[in-house]
Amino acid sequence: MSQTPLHIAQDFPPTSVEEWRRLVDKDLKGKPFTSLQSALEGGLTLQPLYSQADAGTATPPEPPGVAPFLRGTHALGLTEGGWLVCQEYSEPEVATAAEAIRVDLDRGVSGVWLRLGETQGVRVRNAADMERLLAHVPLSKTPVYLESEDPASTAALLLQATERTRSSRETLQGCLGVDPLGVLARTGALRSGLPAAFAEAAPLVTSTRKSSPGLRALLVSTRAYADAGATSVHELAWAIATGVEYLRGLERAGVSPEDAARSLQFSFSVGSQFFPEIAKLRAARLLWSKAVAASGGSPEAQAMALHARTAAATKSRRDPWVNILRSTSESFAAVIGGADSITTSPFDEAIGLPDEGSRRIARNTQLILRDESSLNRVADPAGGSYYIEQLTRDFARAAWTELRRIEALGGMAAALVQGDIARVLAETVAARNKAIRTRRLPIVGVSEFPHLDEQSVSRTPRSSEAASPAASGPEELRMTPLRPVRVAEAFESLRDASDRYLAAHGHRPRAFMANLGTVAEHTARAMWIANVLAAGGIDPLQHHGFTDVAQAASLIAASGAQLVVLSGPDAMYPEWVPALTAALKQQSGRIVAVAGRPGEHEAAFRAAGVDLFIYAGGDLFETLSSLHKQLGVS
Structure with a gap:
């Protein structure tokens, strides 16, 4: 191996953005430069290249551990002991959950997140x-977070x-999970x-600040919004809006804004877009610092306690x-984004209650x-x-704009009760579904590269019953609960129908x-085409090449398949499609x-009897749903 040093700076002189742009424009051959840009949900746009010029005259961010904490709330980052590995538990039976906690704490988990409720x-x-649930949890050194x-x-039960158990309240860490808007x-x-909820929370905040400084009383969880389809910008803005509502209440x-800010724990979902999710978490700390500073909070109070959880909506x-x-990528983004604690959801979360494996x-x-x-x-x-x-x-600016819109409506509680949040979510889900149905947003294993013969994974199902508080009062707030959605639901419904057809007929639709x-x-x-059909649970029977139309028609008749898809080079279509279709x-x-797209031959092909065309960019979910109806798949 040569020991001659490389002088890259001298051998490769610097190239300006303008020179790069000239070469790109040449390669685009008349296409607009905007064709290289990528649109993100929330109105943001990704550029094909970022350079020092994008930083402009912006002041370099403060180092980690310094307000506004864009780069993290700890001076050395998480280099000392790493982030808190936090596992989530929602098994209905106390004994089952307690045993799961014991096993996980013995094998590397360092924090416990409890979802509680009937x-x-x-x-x-x-x-x-x-007490039975936490029997194996050393409370003096294990943070416990409640979401109820x-x-x-x-909170009182904890x-x-x-x-x-005669544990010292002074050593308690975690969060009591008081999150009225989340509920x-x-x-x-x-x-x-809401006023009564704050009146009830105020003495809890005061007492925990004195007796349990490591225990935060209030929680701002974005779970309901992220699970219902919120964009990253909306999730970020609504989290800050909720935090502001809690400070005021x-x-x-x-309770002073100083003590209130020090008593808040934030919890975000982390979705599938790796770099944007990193930016979201960094922007969250920045915006919260600005909000607390505007409320009169000290630099120490401006530091966000940030928990991240891999998103439920992205799971299939x-x-x-x-x-x-998916969870590995999302956990990776949470780490790089600087989350203090992270929960990685089990891969079978969407199916039912997770097992030990x-x-x-x-x-x-x-x-x-x-x-x-x-x-x-x-x-x-x-x-x-x-x-x-x-x-x-970009995330910070977009979220701040949304925050100001929410404030103009009267705050987060008003936006929820008035139906504004539900309206925005409905618009977002509709736009996302369009991308899913056309496979511009592909879902591996579901709409892209599906495996029709996969072995099903069976788990004890979760309860689907909506929670309903037993009592009501004159000041009760009510709204339609936000409905959780998963990106894979539409295409999974087609696969479910195919399974029912298989059970009834002994084979899938073909x-x-x-x-x-x-x-x-x-x-x-x-x-x-085979992948598209399989995404709808339709079994593609492949046959490669024919000598003539008569042979093709005879083979198709012998197959017994009701649906026939003609596929090949465009040059063969004018001769073969009308004759074989007839x-x-x-x-x-x-x-x-x-x-494929029929182009100028569409009228002739339809006149010959072609029922439909399957092509990239079309609404493939609608096409497959239509085929299900024609094939008698319920």
Whole structure:
């Protein structure tokens, strides 16, 4: 190997952005430069290149540990001990959840996140139940976070259990989970109203600030919004708007913004867009610091306590093993974004209650990222990237604009009750569904590269019953609960229908793939069509090449397939499509589809009897749904 040093700076002189742009414009051959830009949900746009010029005259961000904490709330980042590996528990039975906690704490988990409630979590009814649930948790060194349908009651149960076990309240860490707007969004009701909720929370904030400084009383969770389809910009803006609402409400109840800010815990979902999610978490700390500073809070109070959880909306029931990759990417983004604690959801979360194996994979995902990939060894690894720094500023500006809109409506509570949040979510989900149905937003294992013969994963189902507070009062807030959605739901419904057809008929709905020309000529299009059909649960029966129309018609008749898809090179279509379609239409009940856009031949092909065309960019979900109806698939 040569030992001659490389002088890259001298050998490759610097190139300006203008020179790069001239070369790009040349390669685009008349296409607009905007064709290289990528649109993000929330109205943001990704550029193909970011450079020092994008930083402009912006002041370099403060180092980690310094307000406004864009680069993290710790001076050395998480290099000391890493982030908190936090596992989530929602098994209904106390004994089952307690055993899961014991196993996980023995094997590397360092924090416990408890979802509590009769319908959507662990059923803890009294202090004894809470004591049994936490029997294996050393409270003096293990942070415990609560997220509950009735947060005031469960917070009291945790404190009672602490006294019963003679644990020191001074050493408690975590969060009591008082999140009135989160409860309202999830359940549709806040039985005592918001002023009463703040009046009830105020003494809890005051007492925990004195007796348990490591325990935060209030929670701002974006779970309800992220699960219902919020964009990253909306999730960020609504989290800050909720935090601002809590600061004001607690101040009216006698708690200073300083103490209120120090008593708030934030929890964000992290979705599938890797770099934007990093920017979202960085922007969250920046915006919260600005909001607390405007309220009179000290620099120390401006530091956001930030928990991140891998998103539920991105997970699929079909080919659920792909969820392991999704959760790994989302956990990675949470680490790079500087989350203080992270929950990696088990890969079978969308199917039902996780088992020990899926919990093991979930916790080991974080342990590998920390102990083998050493992601905690660098403070703010994203810092200085022109791309991420600019994207962080873009997120902050867009979220601040949305925050101001929410404030103009009267705040987050008013936006929820008036239906504004639900309206925005409905618009977002509709736009996202359009991208999903056309596969501009592909879902691996579901709408893209589906596996029709996959072995199903069976789990105990979660309760789907909506939580409903028992009592109501004159100040009760009510709204329609936000409905959780998953991006894979539409195409999974087609697969579910295919499974029912299989159970009733002994085989799936079938399509005869009449591939024209040589293998080299039709393979690319035939494989694309086969994937589309499989995404709808339709079994593609491949046949490669025919000598003439009569032979093709005879083979198709023998197959018994009601649906026939003609696929091949465009040059063969004018001769083969009309003739073969005419022959097939003589066979009773035959449905004929053609792969690709028909162009100028559409009228002739339809006159010959072609029923539909399947092509990239079309509404493939609608096409497959239509085929289901024609094939008798319920």
